[in-house]
Amino acid sequence: MNSRPAPTSNSRAPEEGKDNVTRLSEKREKILEGALRVFLAQGYSASMDAIAAEAGVAKQTVYSHFKDKHSLFSALIDRLLDHFVSAGLTADLLALDARSFIRKIAHITLSRMDDWEYVSLLRLIIGESGRFPELSELYVSHMVKPGIEKLAAYLRANEQVRFSDPEATARIIHGALINFVILQEVMHGKHAMPMSRERLINSIVDMVLFAGEQGKQSS
Amino acid sequence: MNSRPAPTSNSRAPEEGKDNVTRLSEKREKILEGALRVFLAQGYSASMDAIAAEAGVAKQTVYSHFKDKHSLFSALIDRLLDHFVSAGLTADLLALDARSFIRKIAHITLSRMDDWEYVSLLRLIIGESGRFPELSELYVSHMVKPGIEKLAAYLRANEQVRFSDPEATARIIHGALINFVILQEVMHGKHAMPMSRERLINSIVDMVLFAGEQGKQSS
DNA sequence: CAAATGCTAGACTAGTCAGTATGACTTCTC
DNA sequence: GAGAAGTCATACTGACTAGTCTAGCATTTG
Numbered sequence: 001m002n003s004r005p006a007p008t009s010n011s012r013a014p015e016e017g018k019d020n021v022t023r024l025s026e027k028r029e030k031i032l033e034g035a036l037r038v039f040l041a042q043g044y045s046a047s048m049d050a051i052a053a054e055a056g057v058a059k060q061t062v063y064s065h066f067k068d069k070h071s072l073f074s075a076l077i078d079r080l081l082d083h084f085v086s087a088g089l090t091a092d093l094l095a096l097d098a099r100s101f102i103r104k105i106a107h108i109t110l111s112r113m114d115d116w117e118y119v120s121l122l123r124l125i126i127g128e129s130g131r132f133p134e135l136s137e138l139y140v141s142h143m144v145k146p147g148i149e150k151l152a153a154y155l156r157a158n159e160q161v162r163f164s165d166p167e168a169t170a171r172i173i174h175g176a177l178i179n180f181v182i183l184q185e186v187m188h189g190k191h192a193m194p195m196s197r198e199r200l201i202n203s204i205v206d207m208v209l210f211a212g213e214q215g216k217q218s219s
Numbered sequence: 220m221n222s223r224p225a226p227t228s229n230s231r232a233p234e235e236g237k238d239n240v241t242r243l244s245e246k247r248e249k250i251l252e253g254a255l256r257v258f259l260a261q262g263y264s265a266s267m268d269a270i271a272a273e274a275g276v277a278k279q280t281v282y283s284h285f286k287d288k289h290s291l292f293s294a295l296i297d298r299l300l301d302h303f304v305s306a307g308l309t310a311d312l313l314a315l316d317a318r319s320f321i322r323k324i325a326h327i328t329l330s331r332m333d334d335w336e337y338v339s340l341l342r343l344i345i346g347e348s349g350r351f352p353e354l355s356e357l358y359v360s361h362m363v364k365p366g367i368e369k370l371a372a373y374l375r376a377n378e379q380v381r382f383s384d385p386e387a388t389a390r391i392i393h394g395a396l397i398n399f400v401i402l403q404e405v406m407h408g409k410h411a412m413p414m415s416r417e418r419l420i421n422s423i424v425d426m427v428l429f430a431g432e433q434g435k436q437s438s
Numbered sequence: 439c440a441a442a443t444g445c446t447a448g449a450c451t452a453g454t455c456a457g458t459a460t461g462a463c464t465t466c467t468c
Numbered sequence: 469g470a471g472a473a474g475t476c477a478t479a480c481t482g483a484c485t486a487g488t489c490t491a492g493c494a495t496t497t498g
Contacts, residue, residue, distance in 0.1 A: 027445080043349065045264055047485060058446045060488085069486070120349070126405060127346020130262065130339070133407050140408035148412070168422035171414065175398030176391040182401075183394075186345060188352050189359035193367070195390065203387035207430040214429040246475080266455060277476050279458085288456070 028065045031055045035076050040120035044073060044128055077135050080121050081142055084112075098160040102173070102208055105151065106201040109177040113197075119185045126186075148174050161212025169208070176204055247284045250274045254295050259339035263292060263347055296354050299340050300361055303331075317379040321392070321427055324370065325420040328396040332416075338404045345405075367393050380431025388427070395423055 034055025038046045048069055052059040066072040093104055112118040129136035152170035155163055163169045180200055184190040253274025257265045267288055271278040285291040312323055331337040348355035371389035374382055382388045399419055403409040 061445060063487070123345060123349055126342060126401065129406050130342055136406040137408070137411060140402065140406055141411045144402060144408065145412050164425065165418060165422050168414065168418045169426065171399065171419060172395040172423055172426060175395040179394030179398045180390065182345065183359065183363060187348050187355040187359055189356070189363065192356060192360045193364050195387065199384060199387045200390060203384050204391055206383065207388065207391060207426055210430040210433040211426040280475060
């Protein structure tokens with residue numbers, strides 16, 4: 001026993017034309033991609049063997065790039081958060097009129113319902129917010145806070161509407177949208193309580209604009 | 220070695236005055252209470268040894284009442300869901316005027332932020348909604364759906380307000396409230412983005428009433 | 439060529455965990 | 469008092485896991 005198997009022809013492609021730095025981060029990239037699939041599917045309890053296998057990489061290689069499981073997990077979540085942050089609301093939206101602006105924001109937020117990675121990330125961050133409070137705080141401060149602040153800034157600056165408390169109003173809009181994502185997709189509620197995105201968006205837009213109109217009259 | 224320790228004086232209180240059924244369910248109750256504390260604190264990955272210890276019961280006793288870990292977990296979540304459902308909105312609230320009604324609903328919903336068990340349950344159900352979709356569906360159909368339907372029924376029936384889509388409006392109110400709980404407590408966002416409950420509630424009430432008022436005028 | 443670096447497969451350590459088995463103790467019922 | 473039912477502490481099995489170690493292979497660099 002203990003027969004060492006025939007050394008599998010360890011063929012590695014030449015990979016010419018790539019400098020050291022690129023090649024250095026190549027394996028790291030593969031590991032993060034494998035970890036993404038496995039962690040998002042199975043949660044933090046996923047095994048390091050499964051991650052290495054999914055990444056197509058030896059377990060030792062994982063440990064040569066990341067100190068331990070916690071580090072890998074944190075690095076992955078950081079990366080994912082960065083990825084989704086960059087897809088936030090851009091400056092050109094601010095030129096839109098109030099109705100179009102809110103519609104657009106709502107559409108962008110709800111479009112993430114179709115993104116398995118986003119839905120799984122949401123579930124993972126909320127689920128592990130007990131064990132990894134620093135990650136959920138990162139989510140709040142990097143994704144939620146800037147989004148709500150930008151929305152509030154728009155509501156405060158726009159001439160067409162006036163609210164007594166734009167920050168709270170922004171939270172209501174955001175909460176209605178994110179909770180829809182959580183309820184329908186994260187918690188699989190779309191069968192038990194179906195509702196089209198358009199219906200929700202229409203109601204939000206109407207409600208906000210009515211209230212913003214009223215705020216102007218009473219000022 | 221392998222010295223069997225002196226049989227600890229297995230003193231059991233007489234427990235007179237309790238019939239068989241009561242005594243039968245006594246251990247089960249202790250197990251569920253221990254499981255509650257441990258599962259809510261550590262998630263599904265908590266060990267059965269830890270649960271038995273927390274319940275003050277032998278592990279074998281746990282397995283004599285529950286087939287396996289999954290059964291115990293499901294039974295516990297079922298029970299917790301029942302517990303929180305019963306504390307929902309009661310019939311006497313329906314007599315309130317629109318402003319008071321919405322305030323009351325909001326206060327009740329947000330008061331659960333102070334309940335460690337509720338916050339942990341929310342985190343647990345969302346976090347395990349990948350592994351246990353049936354539990355999150357139970358949460359949706361037993362807690363969320365009835366609540367939103369009652370709220371929508373009120374909004375539809377009340378003479379003081381009129382909405383083009385009461386169901387969607389109810390979802391907005393519910394989403395704004397629950398998301399506040401998730402953001403502030405479940406995800407520990409209350410330090411990064413503090414906001415008083417009263418501010419949120421005032422904005423929700425104003426927004427809904429303005430919109431409900433407008434809906435009447437345009438009909 | 440020779441050293442260095444990064445990788446691979448696989449064995450290994452030390453520990454945990456779900457679930458089962460054992461044998462003894464207590465209480466109730468007949 | 470005998471048997472049944474429930475419980476207890478403890479030990480055990482088998483599987484799995486995080487992380488380490490070894491020894492060898494491939495490529496780059498000096």
